[in-house]
Amino acid sequence: MPTYPWRMAPRGLFTRRQLRARGLRPGGQDVAAQIMWCSRFGGTRPAYLYRLDRAKPVQPMTPAKAAALAKANAARRLCPQCGHDAGYVLPAHLGTCLPCADSATLAA
16 A cells, blocks of 8 residues: 655545545545554554545435434433433543532542
8 A cells, every 4th residue: 555654645635534624535445545654642643545536425414314413412411320411421431420420429
């Protein structure tokens, strides 16, 4: 697979995010190349590149998809302990809303 250094990819090759910013998606094509760079946290990281001429338009959001997404996001805000909508996504490491987590910490 062709590998390029950071910011040195040839024209016509884009990452998923760059395609998405243009309203496109890879559309099932194979990875055409990659960019490698050194991470701040050690090691090298790849970014896969796709050809612009083979990209397809992003599929539009249907009402059913929007409803399913809203339901999933609401479930991420619902505290399993007290049953209230916290108004924010519950921290995964706590598994409950902050008041419930604080009361469990004080009780222990």
